[in-house]
Amino acid sequence: MADLLITGGAGYIGSHACLVLLEAEHRLVVLDNFSNSSPESLQRVQELAGARAETRLRVIEGDIRSAADLERAFGAGPFEAVIHFAGLKSVADSVANPLRYWDGNVVGSQRLLAAMAAHGCKSGVFSSSAAIYGNSEAVPIGETAPVQPINPYGHTKAAVEQLLADVVASGPGWRVACLRYFNAVGAHPSGRIGEAPQQVPCNLFPLLVQVAAGMREQLTVYGADWPTADGTGVRDYIHVLDLAEAHRAALDLLLGEPPQELVLNLGSGVGHSVLEVIQAFEATTGMAVPYGLVDRRPGDSASSVADPSQASQRLGWRTQRDLPTICRDCWSWHQANPQGYGPPSAPKPAPPKRVP
Numbered sequence: 001m002a003d004l005l006i007t008g009g010a011g012y013i014g015s016h017a018c019l020v021l022l023e024a025e026h027r028l029v030v031l032d033n034f035s036n037s038s039p040e041s042l043q044r045v046q047e048l049a050g051a052r053a054e055t056r057l058r059v060i061e062g063d064i065r066s067a068a069d070l071e072r073a074f075g076a077g078p079f080e081a082v083i084h085f086a087g088l089k090s091v092a093d094s095v096a097n098p099l100r101y102w103d104g105n106v107v108g109s110q111r112l113l114a115a116m117a118a119h120g121c122k123s124g125v126f127s128s129s130a131a132i133y134g135n136s137e138a139v140p141i142g143e144t145a146p147v148q149p150i151n152p153y154g155h156t157k158a159a160v161e162q163l164l165a166d167v168v169a170s171g172p173g174w175r176v177a178c179l180r181y182f183n184a185v186g187a188h189p190s191g192r193i194g195e196a197p198q199q200v201p202c203n204l205f206p207l208l209v210q211v212a213a214g215m216r217e218q219l220t221v222y223g224a225d226w227p228t229a230d231g232t233g234v235r236d237y238i239h240v241l242d243l244a245e246a247h248r249a250a251l252d253l254l255l256g257e258p259p260q261e262l263v264l265n266l267g268s269g270v271g272h273s274v275l276e277v278i279q280a281f282e283a284t285t286g287m288a289v290p291y292g293l294v295d296r297r298p299g300d301s302a303s304s305v306a307d308p309s310q311a312s313q314r315l316g317w318r319t320q321r322d323l324p325t326i327c328r329d330c331w332s333w334h335q336a337n338p339q340g341y342g343p344p345s346a347p348k349p350a351p352p353k354r355v356p
């Protein structure tokens, strides 16, 4: 049992990780400014974790860029480790607002690390991203593939990794894991917590469920001429609970072994094309997903699939949930929460169509 500070714990991945960490008996303080989440997610985490976890989750509203907010959070410690999810994650938004992304992701992480150092907390798990690999030619992508991000979001994640490497090299005692996530998808099977985008989504799964639910007419598929088996882009989709469990395993390793820096890809190692995802979703849920093929989108790549063998060796972890499970859990979550955690105020969707 450890005392942990979780930044961004109310968000999509953070909320699932909080549940898994509570189930592993840890005590959590979440620091979140709710800029892309709702306190409701953590109420539901508490509900799912049950009475045994009642006193082990505390929530502090605050911003990782604010020294005063960080002091308040660390005042609730001492913490054995920080798990740092807080950050901004939209590639498109980062292209339009790079200053915001460098501030939220890089300045925020720098201030968090300064607070950790000041409070003698030298262990941390950090959310990195496959975006740091850019258009990698390696398939699958191992951790030694070149770091060559192609957008401001990826630049900020690569910059934070560099900052962490510099901090680890600066003196003894730091225990750091940089976890490079591939595409996080799915939801808790209860349908109580899941991804609740506050803006118009630009990722495949949130759009796909909205089309299936009749909230959008059709799914736009960007590019049918990629050098892949069916011409559509291939990605490595990882269930958010598999991702959450990898955080628990990384934390156990960091706290149980001598100080070190771990850099690990988190993915399933299996790629699925957009058309395969649509077919799997229709087959699993019985719901039709009309789609239209259009030209490639600038900045996209043909294929991005992890080589997760390092994570498997170091953490004794591998993904447990397949594409049909991902589709089923996404759909259950969306059906129960068509407006995410928000009030049901959006216009009523058209009736969805079943697969004929």
Ligand SMILES: NC(=O)c1ccc[n+]([C@@H]2O[C@H](COP(=O)([O-])OP(=O)(O)OC[C@H]3O[C@@H](n4cnc5c(N)ncnc54)[C@H](O)[C@@H]3O)[C@@H](O)[C@H]2O)c1
Pocket: 007, 008, 009, 010, 011, 012, 013, 014, 031, 032, 033, 034, 035, 036, 037, 038, 062, 063, 064, 065, 084, 085, 086, 087, 088, 089, 104, 108, 127, 128, 129, 130, 180, 181, 182, 183, 184, 185
């Ligand atoms: N979702 C993915 O597929 C994916 C892939 C790779 C990496 N990541 C990274 O994983 C992390 C979590 O992603 P997510 O999908 O859960 O995103 P999310 O937006 O759902 O969660 C991020 C959380 O951080 C909070 N937050 C943002 N800025 C903050 C600040 N300055 N101070 C305090 N709280 C702040 C938000 O309110 C939100 O609750 C992010 O750093 C993201 O870049 C996500």
